[in-house]
Amino acid sequence: xxxxxxxxxxxxxxxxxxxxxxxxxxxxxxxxxxxxxxxxxxxxxxxxxxxxxxxxxxxxxxxxxxxxxxxxxxxxxxxxxxxxxxxxxxxxxxxxxxxxxxxxxxxxxxxxxxxxxxxxxxxxxxxxxxxxxxxxxxxxxxxxxxxxxxxxxxxxxxxxxxxxxxxxxxxxxxxxxxxxxxxxxxxxxxxxxxxxxxxxxxxxxxxxxxxxxxxxxxxxxxxxxxxxxxxxxxxxxxxxxxxxxxxxxxxxxxxxxxxxxxxxxxxxxxxxxxxxxxxxxxxxxxxxxxxxxxxxxxxxxxxxxxxxxxxxxxxxxxxxxxxxxxxxxxxxxxxxxxxxxxxxxxxxxxxxxxxxxxxxxxxxxxxxxxxxxxxxxxxxxxxxxxxxxxxxxxxxxxxxxxxxxxxxxxxxxxxxxxxxxxxxxxxxxxxx
Amino acid sequence: xxxxxxxxxxxxxxxxxxxxxxxxxxxxxxxxxxxxxxxxxxxxxxxxxxxxxxxxxxxxxxxxxxxxxxxxxxxxxxxxxxxxxxxxxxxxxxxxxxxxxxxxxxxxxxxxxxxxxxxxxxxxxxxxxxxxxxxxxxxxxxxxxxxxxxxxxxxxxxxxxxxxxxx
Numbered sequence: 001x002x003x004x005x006x007x008x009x010x011x012x013x014x015x016x017x018x019x020x021x022x023x024x025x026x027x028x029x030x031x032x033x034x035x036x037x038x039x040x041x042x043x044x045x046x047x048x049x050x051x052x053x054x055x056x057x058x059x060x061x062x063x064x065x066x067x068x069x070x071x072x073x074x075x076x077x078x079x080x081x082x083x084x085x086x087x088x089x090x091x092x093x094x095x096x097x098x099x100x101x102x103x104x105x106x107x108x109x110x111x112x113x114x115x116x117x118x119x120x121x122x123x124x125x126x127x128x129x130x131x132x133x134x135x136x137x138x139x140x141x142x143x144x145x146x147x148x149x150x151x152x153x154x155x156x157x158x159x160x161x162x163x164x165x166x167x168x169x170x171x172x173x174x175x176x177x178x179x180x181x182x183x184x185x186x187x188x189x190x191x192x193x194x195x196x197x198x199x200x201x202x203x204x205x206x207x208x209x210x211x212x213x214x215x216x217x218x219x220x221x222x223x224x225x226x227x228x229x230x231x232x233x234x235x236x237x238x239x240x241x242x243x244x245x246x247x248x249x250x251x252x253x254x255x256x257x258x259x260x261x262x263x264x265x266x267x268x269x270x271x272x273x274x275x276x277x278x279x280x281x282x283x284x285x286x287x288x289x290x291x292x293x294x295x296x297x298x299x300x301x302x303x304x305x306x307x308x309x310x311x312x313x314x315x316x317x318x319x320x321x322x323x324x325x326x327x328x329x330x331x332x333x334x335x336x337x338x339x340x341x342x343x344x345x346x347x348x349x350x351x352x353x354x355x356x357x358x359x360x361x362x363x364x365x366x367x368x369x370x371x372x373x374x375x376x377x378x379x380x381x382x383x384x385x386x387x388x389x390x391x392x393x394x395x396x397x398x399x400x401x402x403x404x405x406x407x408x409x410x411x412x413x414x415x416x417x418x419x420x421x422x423x424x425x426x427x428x429x430x431x432x
Numbered sequence: 433x434x435x436x437x438x439x440x441x442x443x444x445x446x447x448x449x450x451x452x453x454x455x456x457x458x459x460x461x462x463x464x465x466x467x468x469x470x471x472x473x474x475x476x477x478x479x480x481x482x483x484x485x486x487x488x489x490x491x492x493x494x495x496x497x498x499x500x501x502x503x504x505x506x507x508x509x510x511x512x513x514x515x516x517x518x519x520x521x522x523x524x525x526x527x528x529x530x531x532x533x534x535x536x537x538x539x540x541x542x543x544x545x546x547x548x549x550x551x552x553x554x555x556x557x558x559x560x561x562x563x564x565x566x567x568x569x570x571x572x573x574x575x576x577x578x579x580x581x582x583x584x585x586x587x588x589x590x591x592x593x594x595x596x597x598x599x
Binding site: 015017018020022023024027028031042043045046047049050054055058059062063066241245248249268271272274276278279281283284286331332336337377382 | 530567
């Protein structure tokens with residue numbers, strides 16, 4: 001490896017470590033690389049920055065964020081939780097299960113973990129404690145369940161992965177369905193057995209038929225939203241893009257005209273804030289393009305691939321190494337930045353080992369998602385810590401059993417690619 | 433005096449950012465929604481909507497960055513600050529200085545690129561918008577980010593001064 005690669009790596013990591021915005025760290029690494037070590041004019045990087053945003057497919061990010069924000073500020077979250085609660089709340093550990101299912105339903109609308117932690121965790125943790133669930137359990141389960149936000153489609157990190165690799169977004173979305181279900185079931189089973197023999201918490205009685213009907217009736221319009229997104233994409237009626245647009249229009253219409261919980265000036269605020277959030281994500285795409293341009297000019301991904309292949313011969317060893325590496329990366333770097341920086345580097349290696357591109361995208365998403373709750377740096381730990389007024393050590397202990405469950409799910413999907421690829425093969429006619 | 437200028441600029445920029453972001457996102461949402469309806473109802477689609485969307489994405493991303501600096505919602509990795517809180521101040525200023533450097537660089541490069549478009553009279557394919565208007569977003573972004581960063585640095589400085597007084 002030439003010595004100037006090391007200098008550039010230090011520029012990138014140094015920039016990231018010193019709280020320079022991620023996209024600027026990437027941009028300057030790409031600029032310095034081109035300016036100092038090649039004869040190519042700098043203009044090519046300004047072109048790359050501009051052209052990276054000249055893509056129609058990026059619009060899906062903007063509208064899924066918009067849809068998620070409309071949900072969070074309206075009254076839909078509360079209705080989803082209520083529906084989940086009348087459905088499973090009467091079982092042992094039922095309220096916790098309802099929280100997990102609500103995270104799943106919310107994940108089917110929103111594409112981000114942090115949004116899910118704030119929307120559901122902020123509501124569910126106090127509710128669980130009011131019903132005498134132990135605080136540690138409540139904190140643990142509600143910090144870790146929001147991983148469903150990025151695993152269950154739509155998922156912002158999957159959208160960006162599919163852009164970098166140009167794989168089919170709709171098929172990649174499908175791979176998230178099964179692991180999402182596995183996590184919901186495993187977490188529900190865990191809380192069922194955890195509370196099975198215990199009587200020191202408030203267990204809701206079996207709801208009356210009338211209550212169930214009532215909850216579903218008021219929640220009907222909210223429940224239709226995941227149906228539009230899921231059903232629309234998986235039946236082939238909508239592309240992911242169209243689903244995002246239709247879902248946004250639908251969410252606005254429901255909140256303004258049916259639930260009447262949103263005023264016109266809120267519409268303005270939510271739209272502007274969504275545009276800003278989308279800008280902070282997409283500008284990283286632009287930064288990563290500038291960085292990636294330099295990488296390709298120097299054929300660095302190929303060089304890394306050669307180095308990896310000459311040292312590792314078995315695909316399973318490679319996957320294990322990647323799992324461990326991504327878990328560590330996920331502790332420090334958010335899922336969006338990590339996906340955009342690392343995917344172009346891994347891509348040539350996947351072909352060498354004959355690893356499916358969708359399979360790898362799913363693994364990367366779950367891996368980096370777990371990074372959100374891994375001590376000491378996981379972002380979600382700090383958010384629930386602030387909600388419950390507990391320090392990092394406490395929250396870190398609380399999440400341990402749940403992280404273990406997620407790691408088991410990850411291991412299963414890593415070594416049984418057929419399981420991960422079952423859904424896109426069955427529903428999207430994916431061949432691979 | 434400085435405070436007055438900065439506050440005035442802040443109001444003007446916020447007004448500009450908010451309204452343009454709102455209008456562009458709504459225009460995009462409506463045109464794409466109409467497109468879906470047309471596709472299902474009449475098997476027809478608007479040729480210009482795809483180009484419009486691409487322009488909207490360019491616009492909202494680059495202008496949204498300026499607003500993100502004000503909101504401090506730029507994505508950064510603050511692991512080091514959480515481990516060593518003492519570094520918060522110096523790293524904050526370092527990060528602002530890098531942002532200023534970025535703003536100057538993108539203003540310069542963007543200006544040069546826009547000048548090339550003026551010289552060659554290039555236009556977009558369907559809507560025939562002169563490309564110079566699109567490329568002008570880059571120097572505009574540079575200038576707006578520069579002002580926003582100065583403003584945030586000024587706020588940081590005020591806050592630090594306030595904390596010292598309390599002690």
